Amino acid sequence: MGLYESELSGTMNPEPRTQNRNSEHERGTRNVEPGTVRLSDIATPALVLDRAALDRNIARMAAFFASGSCRLRPHFKAHKTPEIAKRQLAAGSCSGLTCATVGEAEIAAGFCDDVLLANEIVAPEKCARVAALARRVRLTTAIDSLAGLEALSRAAREGGASIGVLVDLNVGQGRCGVEPGEAALTLARQAALSSGITLRGVMGYEGHLQPVRDRAERESRTRQAMQGLVRTANQLRDAGLPCEIVSAGGTGTYDISGRVDGITEIQAGSYALMDTDYSGVGVPFEPAFWVLGTVVSRPARDRCVADCGHKSMTKDHGVPAVRGIDCATVTSLNDEHATISLPPGSTVEIGDRVALLPSHVDPTINLHDVFYVVEGQVVVDIWPIAARGYIEHRTRTRMEEPA
Ligand SMILES: Cc1ncc(COP(=O)(O)O)c(C=O)c1O
Numbered sequence: 540m541g542l543y544e545s546e547l548s549g550t551m552n553p554e555p556r557t558q559n560r561n562s563e564h565e566r567g568t569r570n571v572e573p574g575t576v577r578l579s580d581i582a583t584p585a586l587v588l589d590r591a592a593l594d595r596n597i598a599r600m601a602a603f604f605a606s607g608s609c610r611l612r613p614h615f616k617a618h619k620t621p622e623i624a625k626r627q628l629a630a631g632s633c634s635g636l637t638c639a640t641v642g643e644a645e646i647a648a649g650f651c652d653d654v655l656l657a658n659e660i661v662a663p664e665k666c667a668r669v670a671a672l673a674r675r676v677r678l679t680t681a682i683d684s685l686a687g688l689e690a691l692s693r694a695a696r697e698g699g700a701s702i703g704v705l706v707d708l709n710v711g712q713g714r715c716g717v718e719p720g721e722a723a724l725t726l727a728r729q730a731a732l733s734s735g736i737t738l739r740g741v742m743g744y745e746g747h748l749q750p751v752r753d754r755a756e757r758e759s760r761t762r763q764a765m766q767g768l769v770r771t772a773n774q775l776r777d778a779g780l781p782c783e784i785v786s787a788g789g790t791g792t793y794d795i796s797g798r799v800d801g802i803t804e805i806q807a808g809s810y811a812l813m814d815t816d817y818s819g820v821g822v823p824f825e826p827a828f829w830v831l832g833t834v835v836s837r838p839a840r841d842r843c844v845a846d847c848g849h850k851s852m853t854k855d856h857g858v859p860a861v862r863g864i865d866c867a868t869v870t871s872l873n874d875e876h877a878t879i880s881l882p883p884g885s886t887v888e889i890g891d892r893v894a895l896l897p898s899h900v901d902p903t904i905n906l907h908d909v910f911y912v913v914e915g916q917v918v919v920d921i922w923p924i925a926a927r928g929y930i931e932h933r934t935r936t937r938m939e940e941p942a
Pocket residue numbers: 614617657744746749787788789790791806807808809810
Protein backbone atom coordinates (compact mmCIF):
# COMPACT_ATOMS: atom_id res chain seq x y z
CA MET A 540 0.00 0.00 0.00
CA GLY A 541 1.74 3.14 -1.19
CA LEU A 542 1.47 6.86 -0.73
CA TYR A 543 0.84 9.08 -3.71
CA GLU A 544 2.46 12.45 -4.31
CA SER A 545 -0.60 14.67 -4.47
CA GLU A 546 -3.23 14.12 -1.81
CA LEU A 547 -5.89 15.90 -3.76
CA SER A 548 -5.33 14.76 -7.34
CA GLY A 549 -8.48 13.55 -8.99
CA THR A 550 -10.94 15.29 -6.74
CA MET A 551 -13.64 17.43 -8.30
CA ASN A 552 -12.27 20.48 -6.56
CA PRO A 553 -8.57 20.16 -5.96
CA GLU A 554 -8.21 23.30 -3.85
CA PRO A 555 -8.35 22.77 -0.10
CA ARG A 556 -11.56 24.01 1.51
CA THR A 557 -9.68 26.85 3.16
CA GLN A 558 -9.44 28.64 -0.17
CA ASN A 559 -13.16 29.45 -0.19
CA ARG A 560 -13.82 33.15 0.12
CA ASN A 561 -15.39 34.88 3.08
CA SER A 562 -14.19 32.29 5.55
CA GLU A 563 -13.03 33.61 8.89
CA HIS A 564 -10.42 30.91 8.95
CA GLU A 565 -9.20 31.83 5.50
CA ARG A 566 -8.23 35.18 6.99
CA GLY A 567 -7.14 33.43 10.16
CA THR A 568 -4.93 30.95 8.37
CA ARG A 569 -3.43 33.64 6.13
CA ASN A 570 -2.47 35.55 9.22
CA VAL A 571 -1.15 32.53 11.05
CA GLU A 572 2.48 31.77 10.36
CA PRO A 573 2.99 28.34 11.93
CA GLY A 574 5.66 28.37 14.60
CA THR A 575 5.25 32.05 15.40
CA VAL A 576 1.64 32.18 16.55
CA ARG A 577 0.20 31.17 19.89
CA LEU A 578 -3.20 29.61 20.50
CA SER A 579 -4.31 32.79 22.20
CA ASP A 580 -3.95 34.66 18.87
CA ILE A 581 -6.25 32.61 16.62
CA ALA A 582 -9.89 33.37 15.89
CA THR A 583 -12.42 31.30 17.82
CA PRO A 584 -14.22 28.98 17.68
CA ALA A 585 -11.43 26.85 16.25
CA LEU A 586 -10.46 23.20 16.17
CA VAL A 587 -7.17 22.48 17.92
CA LEU A 588 -5.11 19.32 17.53
CA ASP A 589 -2.39 18.15 19.92
CA ARG A 590 0.04 16.52 17.50
CA ALA A 591 1.93 14.56 20.17
CA ALA A 592 -1.29 13.03 21.56
CA LEU A 593 -2.46 12.19 18.02
CA ASP A 594 0.83 10.44 17.28
CA ARG A 595 0.64 8.46 20.54
CA ASN A 596 -2.89 7.26 19.66
CA ILE A 597 -1.84 6.31 16.15
CA ALA A 598 1.26 4.48 17.39
CA ARG A 599 -0.70 2.58 20.04
CA MET A 600 -3.24 1.31 17.51
CA ALA A 601 -0.54 0.43 14.96
CA ALA A 602 1.35 -1.51 17.66
CA PHE A 603 -1.76 -3.56 18.46
CA PHE A 604 -2.14 -4.63 14.83
CA ALA A 605 1.58 -5.24 14.37
CA SER A 606 0.99 -8.70 15.85
CA GLY A 607 -1.70 -11.15 14.75
CA SER A 608 -3.04 -11.65 11.25
CA CYS A 609 -5.71 -8.92 11.27
CA ARG A 610 -4.84 -5.52 9.72
CA LEU A 611 -6.08 -2.03 10.49
CA ARG A 612 -7.93 -0.02 7.85
CA PRO A 613 -8.37 3.39 9.56
CA HIS A 614 -11.68 5.10 8.90
CA PHE A 615 -11.06 8.40 7.11
CA LYS A 616 -14.58 9.66 7.87
CA ALA A 617 -13.60 10.29 11.50
CA HIS A 618 -11.29 13.21 10.67
CA LYS A 619 -11.44 13.73 6.87
CA THR A 620 -7.91 15.10 7.07
CA PRO A 621 -5.20 13.84 4.67
CA GLU A 622 -2.37 14.81 7.02
CA ILE A 623 -3.82 12.58 9.74
CA ALA A 624 -4.53 9.69 7.37
CA LYS A 625 -0.98 9.83 6.02
CA ARG A 626 0.36 9.55 9.56
CA GLN A 627 -1.90 6.53 10.18
CA LEU A 628 -0.63 4.81 7.03
CA ALA A 629 2.98 5.69 7.78
CA ALA A 630 2.66 4.15 11.28
CA GLY A 631 2.15 0.74 9.66
CA SER A 632 -0.12 -2.30 10.22
CA CYS A 633 -2.61 -0.90 7.69
CA SER A 634 -4.20 -2.52 4.64
CA GLY A 635 -5.46 0.84 3.32
CA LEU A 636 -8.15 3.32 4.32
CA THR A 637 -11.89 3.06 4.94
CA CYS A 638 -14.24 5.81 3.72
CA ALA A 639 -17.96 6.44 4.11
CA THR A 640 -18.66 8.70 1.10
CA VAL A 641 -17.54 8.84 -2.52
CA GLY A 642 -16.15 12.32 -1.86
CA GLU A 643 -13.96 11.01 0.96
CA ALA A 644 -12.78 8.17 -1.27
CA GLU A 645 -11.85 10.65 -4.02
CA ILE A 646 -9.71 12.62 -1.60
CA ALA A 647 -8.22 9.46 -0.03
CA ALA A 648 -7.33 8.07 -3.46
CA GLY A 649 -4.97 11.02 -3.89
CA PHE A 650 -2.53 9.46 -1.44
CA CYS A 651 -3.67 5.89 -0.73
CA ASP A 652 -3.90 3.12 -3.34
CA ASP A 653 -6.27 0.76 -1.48
CA VAL A 654 -9.60 2.25 -0.44
CA LEU A 655 -12.64 0.53 1.08
CA LEU A 656 -15.82 2.55 0.63
CA ALA A 657 -17.72 0.81 3.43
CA ASN A 658 -21.13 1.99 2.35
CA GLU A 659 -23.86 1.21 -0.17
CA ILE A 660 -23.45 3.31 -3.35
CA VAL A 661 -26.47 3.11 -5.67
CA ALA A 662 -27.01 6.42 -7.55
CA PRO A 663 -25.77 6.23 -11.18
CA GLU A 664 -23.71 9.42 -10.87
CA LYS A 665 -21.95 8.13 -7.74
CA CYS A 666 -21.45 4.66 -9.22
CA ALA A 667 -19.75 6.33 -12.21
CA ARG A 668 -17.41 8.15 -9.82
CA VAL A 669 -16.68 4.85 -8.04
CA ALA A 670 -15.85 3.29 -11.43
CA ALA A 671 -13.52 6.19 -12.22
CA LEU A 672 -11.80 5.68 -8.87
CA ALA A 673 -11.52 1.96 -9.47
CA ARG A 674 -9.45 2.68 -12.57
CA ARG A 675 -6.92 4.57 -10.42
CA VAL A 676 -6.73 2.57 -7.17
CA ARG A 677 -7.82 -0.75 -5.71
CA LEU A 678 -11.36 0.28 -4.81
CA THR A 679 -13.79 -1.91 -2.89
CA THR A 680 -17.32 -0.96 -1.87
CA ALA A 681 -20.29 -2.54 -0.08
CA ILE A 682 -23.46 -4.09 -1.50
CA ASP A 683 -26.58 -5.32 0.24
CA SER A 684 -29.00 -5.51 -2.71
CA LEU A 685 -29.29 -6.73 -6.25
CA ALA A 686 -30.23 -3.19 -7.30
CA GLY A 687 -27.00 -1.82 -5.83
CA LEU A 688 -24.95 -4.57 -7.42
CA GLU A 689 -26.52 -3.94 -10.83
CA ALA A 690 -25.92 -0.17 -10.58
CA LEU A 691 -22.23 -0.75 -9.83
CA SER A 692 -21.90 -3.40 -12.54
CA ARG A 693 -23.42 -1.06 -15.13
CA ALA A 694 -21.09 1.79 -14.10
CA ALA A 695 -18.08 -0.53 -14.17
CA ARG A 696 -18.90 -1.74 -17.70
CA GLU A 697 -19.52 1.78 -18.97
CA GLY A 698 -16.37 3.07 -17.28
CA GLY A 699 -14.14 0.18 -18.29
CA ALA A 700 -13.34 -0.58 -14.65
CA SER A 701 -13.40 -3.46 -12.24
CA ILE A 702 -15.09 -2.53 -8.95
CA GLY A 703 -14.39 -4.67 -5.88
CA VAL A 704 -17.35 -5.47 -3.62
CA LEU A 705 -17.97 -6.83 -0.13
CA VAL A 706 -21.38 -8.21 0.77
CA ASP A 707 -22.50 -6.11 3.74
CA LEU A 708 -24.08 -8.14 6.56
CA ASN A 709 -26.35 -6.98 9.35
CA VAL A 710 -24.51 -8.29 12.42
CA GLY A 711 -27.03 -6.78 14.84
CA GLN A 712 -26.85 -3.03 14.29
CA GLY A 713 -30.04 -3.07 12.22
CA ARG A 714 -28.82 -0.50 9.69
CA CYS A 715 -27.74 -1.68 6.22
CA GLY A 716 -26.78 -5.24 5.39
CA VAL A 717 -28.35 -8.55 4.41
CA GLU A 718 -28.74 -11.27 7.00
CA PRO A 719 -25.76 -13.61 7.51
CA GLY A 720 -26.04 -17.02 5.84
CA GLU A 721 -28.17 -17.87 2.80
CA ALA A 722 -29.19 -14.28 1.87
CA ALA A 723 -25.56 -13.19 1.82
CA LEU A 724 -24.50 -16.25 -0.13
CA THR A 725 -27.15 -15.60 -2.79
CA LEU A 726 -25.97 -11.99 -3.25
CA ALA A 727 -22.32 -13.07 -3.29
CA ARG A 728 -23.05 -15.62 -6.03
CA GLN A 729 -24.73 -12.91 -8.06
CA ALA A 730 -21.76 -10.57 -7.52
CA ALA A 731 -19.34 -13.25 -8.68
CA LEU A 732 -21.34 -13.56 -11.92
CA SER A 733 -21.63 -9.80 -12.57
CA SER A 734 -19.44 -8.23 -15.22
CA GLY A 735 -17.20 -5.43 -14.05
CA ILE A 736 -17.45 -6.66 -10.45
CA THR A 737 -14.78 -8.42 -8.38
CA LEU A 738 -16.15 -10.14 -5.28
CA ARG A 739 -13.64 -9.64 -2.45
CA GLY A 740 -15.53 -10.84 0.64
CA VAL A 741 -17.87 -9.67 3.38
CA MET A 742 -18.16 -6.90 5.97
CA GLY A 743 -20.32 -6.42 9.06
CA TYR A 744 -20.09 -3.37 11.30
CA GLU A 745 -21.08 -4.01 14.92
CA GLY A 746 -21.91 -0.34 15.50
CA HIS A 747 -24.47 -1.08 18.21
CA LEU A 748 -21.74 -2.61 20.38
CA GLN A 749 -19.11 0.18 20.17
CA PRO A 750 -20.54 2.18 23.10
CA VAL A 751 -21.30 -0.74 25.46
CA ARG A 752 -19.61 0.37 28.70
CA ASP A 753 -19.24 -3.02 30.37
CA ARG A 754 -16.15 -4.68 28.91
CA ALA A 755 -17.29 -8.29 29.54
CA GLU A 756 -20.66 -7.62 27.90
CA ARG A 757 -19.04 -5.79 24.97
CA GLU A 758 -16.65 -8.67 24.50
CA SER A 759 -19.20 -11.49 24.59
CA ARG A 760 -21.74 -9.73 22.37
CA THR A 761 -19.04 -8.74 19.86
CA ARG A 762 -17.69 -12.30 19.63
CA GLN A 763 -21.21 -13.52 19.02
CA ALA A 764 -21.85 -10.91 16.32
CA MET A 765 -18.57 -11.80 14.61
CA GLN A 766 -19.51 -15.50 14.51
CA GLY A 767 -22.23 -14.77 11.95
CA LEU A 768 -19.76 -12.82 9.81
CA VAL A 769 -17.01 -15.45 9.93
CA ARG A 770 -19.49 -18.29 9.36
CA THR A 771 -20.83 -16.54 6.26
CA ALA A 772 -17.28 -15.96 4.99
CA ASN A 773 -16.65 -19.71 5.31
CA GLN A 774 -19.90 -20.47 3.48
CA LEU A 775 -18.72 -18.31 0.58
CA ARG A 776 -15.40 -20.18 0.45
CA ASP A 777 -17.16 -23.57 0.69
CA ALA A 778 -19.24 -22.51 -2.30
CA GLY A 779 -16.05 -21.78 -4.24
CA LEU A 780 -16.47 -18.01 -4.04
CA PRO A 781 -13.60 -15.61 -3.28
CA CYS A 782 -13.52 -14.12 0.23
CA GLU A 783 -10.16 -12.54 0.94
CA ILE A 784 -11.58 -9.66 3.07
CA VAL A 785 -13.68 -10.07 6.22
CA SER A 786 -14.02 -6.54 7.57
CA ALA A 787 -15.58 -5.25 10.81
CA GLY A 788 -14.87 -3.28 13.95
CA GLY A 789 -14.52 0.18 15.38
CA THR A 790 -12.74 1.97 18.22
CA GLY A 791 -14.87 0.25 20.88
CA THR A 792 -14.29 -3.29 19.59
CA TYR A 793 -10.94 -3.20 17.71
CA ASP A 794 -9.20 -5.43 20.23
CA ILE A 795 -12.11 -7.90 20.35
CA SER A 796 -13.10 -8.26 16.68
CA GLY A 797 -9.45 -7.76 15.75
CA ARG A 798 -8.57 -10.99 17.59
CA VAL A 799 -11.45 -13.13 16.28
CA ASP A 800 -10.13 -15.84 13.95
CA GLY A 801 -11.20 -15.08 10.40
CA ILE A 802 -11.58 -11.29 10.70
CA THR A 803 -9.00 -9.78 8.36
CA GLU A 804 -9.43 -6.01 8.84
CA ILE A 805 -10.73 -3.49 11.38
CA GLN A 806 -12.33 -0.17 10.35
CA ALA A 807 -11.65 1.93 13.47
CA GLY A 808 -11.64 5.73 13.14
CA SER A 809 -12.30 7.69 16.34
CA TYR A 810 -9.26 6.33 18.20
CA ALA A 811 -6.91 8.84 16.55
CA LEU A 812 -8.63 11.89 18.06
CA MET A 813 -11.01 10.49 20.69
CA ASP A 814 -14.14 12.03 22.18
CA THR A 815 -15.69 12.01 25.63
CA ASP A 816 -18.17 9.31 24.61
CA TYR A 817 -15.39 6.87 23.75
CA SER A 818 -13.41 7.94 26.85
CA GLY A 819 -16.40 6.62 28.82
CA VAL A 820 -16.08 3.25 27.09
CA GLY A 821 -12.58 2.90 28.53
CA VAL A 822 -10.49 2.39 25.38
CA PRO A 823 -6.77 3.19 25.81
CA PHE A 824 -6.55 6.35 23.71
CA GLU A 825 -6.31 9.97 24.85
CA PRO A 826 -8.18 13.10 23.79
CA ALA A 827 -6.08 14.69 21.03
CA PHE A 828 -8.34 17.56 19.95
CA TRP A 829 -10.66 20.19 21.35
CA VAL A 830 -12.72 23.19 20.37
CA LEU A 831 -11.17 26.44 21.47
CA GLY A 832 -13.51 29.24 22.50
CA THR A 833 -13.32 32.72 23.99
CA VAL A 834 -15.26 33.84 27.06
CA VAL A 835 -17.60 36.57 25.82
CA SER A 836 -19.78 37.01 28.89
CA ARG A 837 -19.38 36.59 32.67
CA PRO A 838 -22.90 37.35 33.83
CA ALA A 839 -22.74 35.64 37.24
CA ARG A 840 -20.10 34.48 39.73
CA ASP A 841 -20.82 30.86 38.91
CA ARG A 842 -21.28 31.22 35.15
CA CYS A 843 -19.48 32.24 31.99
CA VAL A 844 -20.43 32.02 28.33
CA ALA A 845 -18.02 31.18 25.50
CA ASP A 846 -18.40 31.74 21.76
CA CYS A 847 -18.35 28.04 20.79
CA GLY A 848 -21.85 26.61 20.45
CA HIS A 849 -23.20 23.65 18.59
CA LYS A 850 -22.30 25.22 15.26
CA SER A 851 -18.71 24.42 16.27
CA MET A 852 -19.28 21.03 17.92
CA THR A 853 -22.17 18.60 17.93
CA LYS A 854 -24.08 17.50 21.01
CA ASP A 855 -25.68 14.31 19.65
CA HIS A 856 -23.61 12.32 22.18
CA GLY A 857 -23.98 14.90 24.95
CA VAL A 858 -22.50 18.27 25.87
CA PRO A 859 -18.70 18.66 25.78
CA ALA A 860 -16.42 18.50 28.82
CA VAL A 861 -14.37 21.50 29.98
CA ARG A 862 -10.62 20.95 29.89
CA GLY A 863 -8.35 22.78 32.28
CA ILE A 864 -10.88 24.27 34.72
CA ASP A 865 -11.59 21.92 37.63
CA CYS A 866 -15.27 21.34 38.36
CA ALA A 867 -16.45 23.48 35.43
CA THR A 868 -19.20 21.90 33.32
CA VAL A 869 -21.06 22.87 30.18
CA THR A 870 -24.72 23.31 31.05
CA SER A 871 -25.99 24.10 27.57
CA LEU A 872 -24.89 24.61 23.98
CA ASN A 873 -26.76 27.02 21.71
CA ASP A 874 -25.88 27.97 18.15
CA GLU A 875 -22.95 30.20 19.03
CA HIS A 876 -22.83 29.96 22.83
CA ALA A 877 -21.52 27.47 25.37
CA THR A 878 -22.83 28.19 28.85
CA ILE A 879 -20.39 26.99 31.48
CA SER A 880 -21.04 26.50 35.17
CA LEU A 881 -17.98 27.57 37.21
CA PRO A 882 -16.77 26.46 40.64
CA PRO A 883 -16.87 28.95 43.55
CA GLY A 884 -14.11 31.55 43.38
CA SER A 885 -13.39 30.97 39.70
CA THR A 886 -11.13 33.65 38.24
CA VAL A 887 -12.27 33.18 34.63
CA GLU A 888 -12.54 36.56 32.90
CA ILE A 889 -14.01 37.92 29.70
CA GLY A 890 -11.49 37.32 26.91
CA ASP A 891 -10.06 34.14 28.46
CA ARG A 892 -9.76 31.09 26.27
CA VAL A 893 -11.60 27.84 27.11
CA ALA A 894 -11.00 24.35 25.73
CA LEU A 895 -14.03 22.08 25.27
CA LEU A 896 -13.68 18.34 24.62
CA PRO A 897 -16.43 17.24 22.19
CA SER A 898 -18.57 14.19 22.79
CA HIS A 899 -18.50 13.00 19.17
CA VAL A 900 -15.47 13.17 16.86
CA ASP A 901 -16.85 12.74 13.33
CA PRO A 902 -19.68 15.28 13.06
CA THR A 903 -17.76 17.87 15.07
CA ILE A 904 -14.77 17.83 12.75
CA ASN A 905 -17.07 17.99 9.74
CA LEU A 906 -18.08 21.49 10.92
CA HIS A 907 -14.58 22.94 10.52
CA ASP A 908 -12.23 23.93 7.70
CA VAL A 909 -8.89 23.37 9.41
CA PHE A 910 -7.09 21.95 12.41
CA TYR A 911 -4.70 24.26 14.25
CA VAL A 912 -1.94 21.84 15.16
CA VAL A 913 -0.20 22.70 18.41
CA GLU A 914 2.76 21.85 20.53
CA GLY A 915 2.00 23.32 23.92
CA GLN A 916 0.58 26.77 23.24
CA VAL A 917 2.29 27.25 19.87
CA VAL A 918 0.57 26.64 16.55
CA VAL A 919 3.09 24.55 14.59
CA ASP A 920 0.94 23.68 11.57
CA ILE A 921 -2.48 24.10 9.96
CA TRP A 922 -4.08 21.04 8.37
CA PRO A 923 -7.03 21.37 5.97
CA ILE A 924 -10.00 19.12 6.70
CA ALA A 925 -10.03 18.50 2.98
CA ALA A 926 -12.92 16.02 2.82
CA ARG A 927 -15.34 17.90 5.07
CA GLY A 928 -18.89 18.33 3.84
CA TYR A 929 -19.94 17.01 0.45
CA ILE A 930 -17.19 17.93 -1.96
CA GLU A 931 -19.29 17.40 -5.09
CA HIS A 932 -21.24 20.55 -4.32
CA ARG A 933 -18.24 22.84 -4.06
CA THR A 934 -17.70 23.57 -7.74
CA ARG A 935 -21.20 24.90 -8.13
CA THR A 936 -20.76 27.12 -5.06
CA ARG A 937 -17.58 28.56 -6.50
CA MET A 938 -19.17 29.21 -9.88
CA GLU A 939 -22.00 31.09 -8.25
CA GLU A 940 -19.62 33.44 -6.47
CA PRO A 941 -19.09 36.83 -8.11
CA ALA A 942 -15.74 37.12 -9.89
C1 LIG B 1 -19.17 1.23 8.68
C2 LIG B 1 -18.39 1.74 9.84
N1 LIG B 1 -17.24 1.13 10.16
C3 LIG B 1 -16.49 1.51 11.21
C4 LIG B 1 -16.88 2.57 12.01
C5 LIG B 1 -16.03 2.83 13.22
O1 LIG B 1 -15.75 4.08 13.56
P1 LIG B 1 -15.26 4.48 15.02
O2 LIG B 1 -13.98 3.78 15.27
O3 LIG B 1 -15.09 5.93 14.85
O4 LIG B 1 -16.33 4.14 15.97
C6 LIG B 1 -18.08 3.25 11.72
C7 LIG B 1 -18.53 4.39 12.55
O5 LIG B 1 -19.59 4.92 12.49
C8 LIG B 1 -18.85 2.82 10.61
O6 LIG B 1 -20.02 3.42 10.29
